Amino acid sequence: MTPIELRCCGQGGQGVIMTGMVVGKAAAIYEDRHATLVQSFGPEARGSTCSAQVMISDAPVPFPYVRHADILVAFSQSAYDKFVAELKPGATLIYESDLLSLDNRLPQGVVARGIGATRIATEVLGRRIVTNMVMLGFLVKQTGIVSKEAAIEALRTLVPPGTSAFNIKAFETGYQQPPE
Amino acid sequence: MTKREAQPLRTGLHFMNGNEACAEGAIAAGCRFVAGYPITPSTEVVEHLARRFPRIGGMFIQMEDEIASSICFQGAVWAGHKAMTVTSGPGLSLMMEHIGFAAMTETPSVFINVQRAGPSTGLPTAAAQGDIMQVRWGSHGDYAIIALCPSSPQECFDLTIEAFNLAERYRCPTFLMMDETVGHMMGKVRIPDAADLTVEPRRNTTRAPGDYQPYATYDGSDVPEMTRAGDGHAIHVTGLTHNEKGYPDMSFAVHDALVRRLQRKVHTHTSELFRLEADGLDDADVVVVAFGITAGIAAYAVTQARALGRRVGLLRLITLWPFDEARIRTLTANARAVIVAEMNLGQVCLQVSRAVQGRIPVHHIGNPGGPVIEPEEILAAIEGAAT
Amino acid sequence: MTHQRQNPIETWLRSDRMPHIWCPGCGIGTSLNCFVRAVERAAIPKDNLFVVSGIGCTGRVAGYIDVDSFHTTHGRAIPFATGLSLARPDAKVVVYSGDGDLAAIGGNHLMHAARRNVDMTVVCVNNLTYGMTGGQLTPTTPRTAVASTTPYGNYEHPFNLPQLADSCGANFVARWTVFHVRQLTRTLTKALRTKGLSFVEIISPCPTLYQRRNRLGDGTQTLEYYRDHSVVRHGANTAEVDIDFQGEITVGEFVTRERPSLRECYEARMREVLQDDFAPFGVRP
Numbered sequence: 001m002t003p004i005e006l007r008c009c010g011q012g013g014q015g016v017i018m019t020g021m022v023v024g025k026a027a028a029i030y031e032d033r034h035a036t037l038v039q040s041f042g043p044e045a046r047g048s049t050c051s052a053q054v055m056i057s058d059a060p061v062p063f064p065y066v067r068h069a070d071i072l073v074a075f076s077q078s079a080y081d082k083f084v085a086e087l088k089p090g091a092t093l094i095y096e097s098d099l100l101s102l103d104n105r106l107p108q109g110v111v112a113r114g115i116g117a118t119r120i121a122t123e124v125l126g127r128r129i130v131t132n133m134v135m136l137g138f139l140v141k142q143t144g145i146v147s148k149e150a151a152i153e154a155l156r157t158l159v160p161p162g163t164s165a166f167n168i169k170a171f172e173t174g175y176q177q178p179p180e
Numbered sequence: 181m182t183k184r185e186a187q188p189l190r191t192g193l194h195f196m197n198g199n200e201a202c203a204e205g206a207i208a209a210g211c212r213f214v215a216g217y218p219i220t221p222s223t224e225v226v227e228h229l230a231r232r233f234p235r236i237g238g239m240f241i242q243m244e245d246e247i248a249s250s251i252c253f254q255g256a257v258w259a260g261h262k263a264m265t266v267t268s269g270p271g272l273s274l275m276m277e278h279i280g281f282a283a284m285t286e287t288p289s290v291f292i293n294v295q296r297a298g299p300s301t302g303l304p305t306a307a308a309q310g311d312i313m314q315v316r317w318g319s320h321g322d323y324a325i326i327a328l329c330p331s332s333p334q335e336c337f338d339l340t341i342e343a344f345n346l347a348e349r350y351r352c353p354t355f356l357m358m359d360e361t362v363g364h365m366m367g368k369v370r371i372p373d374a375a376d377l378t379v380e381p382r383r384n385t386t387r388a389p390g391d392y393q394p395y396a397t398y399d400g401s402d403v404p405e406m407t408r409a410g411d412g413h414a415i416h417v418t419g420l421t422h423n424e425k426g427y428p429d430m431s432f433a434v435h436d437a438l439v440r441r442l443q444r445k446v447h448t449h450t451s452e453l454f455r456l457e458a459d460g461l462d463d464a465d466v467v468v469v470a471f472g473i474t475a476g477i478a479a480y481a482v483t484q485a486r487a488l489g490r491r492v493g494l495l496r497l498i499t500l501w502p503f504d505e506a507r508i509r510t511l512t513a514n515a516r517a518v519i520v521a522e523m524n525l526g527q528v529c530l531q532v533s534r535a536v537q538g539r540i541p542v543h544h545i546g547n548p549g550g551p552v553i554e555p556e557e558i559l560a561a562i563e564g565a566a567t
Numbered sequence: 568m569t570h571q572r573q574n575p576i577e578t579w580l581r582s583d584r585m586p587h588i589w590c591p592g593c594g595i596g597t598s599l600n601c602f603v604r605a606v607e608r609a610a611i612p613k614d615n616l617f618v619v620s621g622i623g624c625t626g627r628v629a630g631y632i633d634v635d636s637f638h639t640t641h642g643r644a645i646p647f648a649t650g651l652s653l654a655r656p657d658a659k660v661v662v663y664s665g666d667g668d669l670a671a672i673g674g675n676h677l678m679h680a681a682r683r684n685v686d687m688t689v690v691c692v693n694n695l696t697y698g699m700t701g702g703q704l705t706p707t708t709p710r711t712a713v714a715s716t717t718p719y720g721n722y723e724h725p726f727n728l729p730q731l732a733d734s735c736g737a738n739f740v741a742r743w744t745v746f747h748v749r750q751l752t753r754t755l756t757k758a759l760r761t762k763g764l765s766f767v768e769i770i771s772p773c774p775t776l777y778q779r780r781n782r783l784g785d786g787t788q789t790l791e792y793y794r795d796h797s798v799v800r801h802g803a804n805t806a807e808v809d810i811d812f813q814g815e816i817t818v819g820e821f822v823t824r825e826r827p828s829l830r831e832c833y834e835a836r837m838r839e840v841l842q843d844d845f846a847p848f849g850v851r852p
Contacts, residue, residue, distance in 0.1 A: 021366065025195035028368035035195065036332075037366035062331070062476035064365055065552070154195075186844055212848060213654060215646075234837045239653060239848035244679040248646035251639060255619075255650025258637065263650065281640050409617050409635040409651060410658055416581070416630055418638035427584060428630060428638075 003057035005066040006145060009083050010075025010096075012048040015132025019073060020052030022136055022154045023146055027056040030150035036064035049078050056145065071143055073135065074100060075117075081105075094139045097180045113142045113179040120173060130170035137174025148175065188236045189377075194369045198336040198362040199224035201369045202292055203232065205340025206264060208371065210379055211290070212238035213263035215252035217245055220304045221360040222268040222294035246271035250278035254287045258417065260382065260408035262344055264290035268360075269298045272311055273318075279353045280319030281419045283442060286351040286395070286404060288382070290343050291315075295359040297523075297549025307360035308549025309472055310524035315355045316501050322439050324446035326453060327355040327501040329471045333367035339498070345380035346453070350446050351403050357500060359523070361473040361552060382406055389413050395438075396424040402445035447502055454504035457496040458511060460486070464493030466565045467512050469532055470521040471497040474553055478521050481558035490566050500528065508535035517565035521545040521558050541565070576603040579613075581633045588627055590698075592778075592786020594745035594771030595625050598692050599632070601748050602663070605755035615658045619648040621673060624698040624773075625665035625691075632663075642673030645680045645689070652686050656830055656849045659759060660686065666693040667705040670726050674706065681735035683829040684763035689737075690755070691728060691766065694773040695810075702776030709812040713780050728768050730805040733822045738763035740805060740822035744770040746793035747818060754820055763828035770816055783813070 006023060010016040020037050028035040033056055040051040053066040068088040074080040077100040087093060089109040095102070097114030106112060115138045121131040133155070140151045152168055159167045189208055196204070203225045206214070212233070216226040230240040243249040246267050253263040267275060272293050282289035295311050297303035315327050326346050328339045340356055347354040385392050385405035389412040395404050407413045420428040421435040429435075446453070459482070461467060466485075470478035475496040485492045495511060508531075512518050517540055520529040529544040536542055545553060545561045580603075589595050606616060613634055620629035622641035629636035639647045644662045652660040662669075669677050669691050680687065696714055697703040704714040704721055707728060711720040732740045739761040743751040751769060758765035772778055772789035783789060793816065800808075801819040808817040827835065830849075837845040 021195070024366060028195045029193045032193075034368055035366075037195075038361070039364060060332070060334075061367070063480035063555070064367075064476065067555075186846075213650065215650060233848070234841055235844050235846060237846035237848055239833070241649070241653065243646060243649075244675055247643065248649075248676055248679070251643045252646040252650040255637075255647040255652075256654040257650075258635075259651050259654030261654050263654075277640050278643070410614050410655060412614050414581075414613070414633050414635055416636050416638065418630065419640055420638065427581075 003055040004070045006054040006071045007066045007069050008073040009051035009079035014075045017052045019132045020054045024054045026146040026150035026154035030153045034060050036061045038064045133167045133170035134174035137171035141175045186235045197366045198333045201333040201336040202340045203228035205337040209341040209344035211262045213256035213261045214240045215243050215249040216266045219268045219271045225266045246274040250275035266292040268294045269296045276318045282353045283323035284419050285417050288347040289353045292356045294363040306550045308523045312527040324443045325353045329357040331475045333369050348380045393424045394426045450502040450504050455498040459494040461493035465491045465516045467493045467515045468519045469495045474521050481555040485562045503531045505535035517541050519543045519561045579603040590775045592774035597745040598769045601752040604752045608756040609759040617660045619644045619662050621664040621668035623665040623668045628663040645676035662689045666707040667697045670706045678735045681737040685829045688758045688765045691768045692771050694771045696777040698773045711812045727809045732766035733805040737766045739765035741820040742768040743818050744793035746790045
């Protein structure tokens with residue numbers, strides 16, 4: 001059983017790890033699959049680039065590290081720069097289209113789907129803090145990595161009490177957003 | 181939130197990290213007292229318990245240092261509770277004397293050790309597996325300990341319960357050898373119903389005062405029955421060499437018999453205590469031995485090697501101590517080489533070398549902590565050993 | 568017919584462990600005698616008294632008193648007793664140890680236990696030296712006194728233990744010498760009845776080492792010195808009760824206060840924050 005390898009990466013404060021946690025928890029708990037999440041410490045954590053490596057599989061995952069990403073979620077240019085090469089052929093790149101630009105380092109055959117998540121969070125929803133939920137909704141719609149229902153269930157348990165309605169709204173906004 | 185916090189056992193599926201799973205495992209095992217001192221990367225365990233305990237009749241106390249922590253919890257154990265301490269590298273080094281005290285006084289003791297790279301302050305936030313020999317031999321004199329090593333958050337939960345069970349059964353220091361990676365890695369953790377958990381109770385004596393000696397072994401098992409402070413036995417517990425009554429006795433014969441029993445009570449059960457997972461050993465030319473996070477990496481490398489046509493087996497150690505050399509010898513009997521992958525410079529490798537007794541080469545793949553071992557390193561070693 | 572009266576403290580001792588290891592003229596036995604009488608006066612049931620010692624001559628008290636007793640590692644009686652005390656709020660936990668054990672290697676724990684105001688009585692028999700290991704310097708050895716590790720006389724500033732315990736927040740702080748057996752018994756009774764941490768320092772001779780090496784005579788002569796040079800000052804400012812070499816010894820009950828104990832603080836805070844969700848620790852398992 002080959003796991004799905006997902007990496008969410010960006011800058012500290014963008015809610016990158018939370019994005020990975022919702023996906024991981026959605027798969028592990030609400031779809032009864034298996035998932036692991038490793039947060040990056042050490043070198044990657046410097047310069048405030050952070051990343052969450054999420055593995056999803058129908059069987060337990062002994063090896064929790066992303067080697068050949070099936071999906072890369074890049075919230076920032078430096079995160080893209082750092083991890084773009086790990087995308088495998090046929091993989092999907094989900095990226096913050098206002099904050100990073102694609103280049104010829106993008107491996108052949110990778111499907112790239114961009115969204116101005118920060119702008120949408122700020123201008124449409126009025127709260128920049130839900131950028132990651134917009135990105136998450138977009139990720140779920142574009143890749144089907146987990147079901148929408150599972151993602152929302154997981155999200156509910158992970159966001160601060162009393163904020164789930166707004167976070168779900170942000171998720172829905174991202175979910176409905178067509179790729180750029 | 182409140183309701184969930186109040187449940188001692190959070191039956192159900194969870195997506196949590198190894199440190200939290202360990203804390204929940206302790207609760208599930210009946211632990212209600214923890215003394216600890218903050219230290220990276222283990223602190224989440226006590227932070228979690230500091231939040232949970234006041235709602236379920238437990239208590240966490242943050243002591244002034246690890247020396248105090250490692251004996252404070254033993255006070256609660258003698259009051260009848262299940263208790264533990266939690267630490268990492270430098271803190272473990274400070275606890276050595278009380279590991280010896282727990283061994284000598286036969287205090288059912290659980291030490292959670294989330295390993296980080298040393299020596300000394302080393303790399304506080306980086307993983308390592310370098311405390312294997314220290315937990316076995318770190319305190320002075322001869323004694324026996326049990327050490328278990330989880331590879332996943334689920335195992336952090338399961339093996340914490342197991343550590344408490346074994347500490348009760350054998351009345352010796354029992355270690356959960358996590359590492360930074362397993363401690364911080366999130367995964368699916370299934371917490372069963374109470375009815376599906378095996379939790380070993382304290383084996384308190386039923387003997388009447390006057391008819392009970394705290395260090396006599398009445399059932400021939402080498403493990404004395406326990407009692408609690410306040411139960412009327414007026415026990416004396418000392419780290420000095422003591423007789424069956426618990427009184428200091430400086431005779432060499434008493435010392436010899438006591439220390440031999442402290443070892444024997446664990447080591448006669450080595451074969452049942454030594455848990456491992458063997459995969460594809462039957463026709464293996466090369467056997468990879470690994471544990472903790474490194475076992476998952478080794479599994480990845482072994483899969484790749486098999487795809488290349490290599491006959492490779494994987495031995496994932498779950499118990500590190502006591503180490504069953506005979507079992508390792510049997511399991512590697514048909515192999516041409518063994519590779520031990522571990523995040524230290526050759527600790528379990530020494531044990532494996534002793535086990536195979538020079539019959540086949542034992543290669544070590546490792547680092548002194550920091551980055552996890554890359555699967556390619558193990559794969560290269562397999563290629564090297566297989567050709 | 569002759570009547571043999573049993574020594575009233577005998578039921579509290581492990582007579583099967585006699586003779587004890589203490590030297591003739593040593594004051595630890597006297598202190599223990601007073602302590603047992605105080606336990607009786609305080610009406611503490613035998614099964615409800617737990618005695619914890621560290622290492623050293625005084626550390627052996629745990630081995631001679633016939634209650635649940637714990638002879639722990641050097642300096643660590645207090646943290647062990649902290650766990651025991653928190654787990655058994657119904658019991659009286661006593662730490663009984665010496666100056667080297669409690670003030671040197673265990674000094675940090677003494678400070679923090681007093682700061683937390685853990686429910687325990689700390690009895691410190693201060694003989695100004697390490698007896699068991701041959702008369703070395705302790706943190707309480709007065710200046711100029713000779714110890715095996717200060718052959719030219721001590722030049723370090725010693726600890727004033729009542730001041731230390733006081734400044735860290737202990738609820739009850741007192742000092743007597745082993746000459747003052749009645750006063751000491753009364754004070755120990757009071758200490759045993761104190762909530763939070765009570766600290767009783769007992770100045771005691773070590774004729775074999777401290778007294779001999781400093782040519783101060785035997786145990787009896789030391790008691791005479793205690794008699795002649797002790798000044799009772801109840802409520803004295805603990806900053807002023809230092810002990811100089813063969814100088815005046817201020818004795819008495821220095822501090823009595825009612826700071827809430829660790830347990831009281833813990834439970835009050837948790838009740839305040841968690842209300843009915845709080846489940847206290849230490850209900851007997």
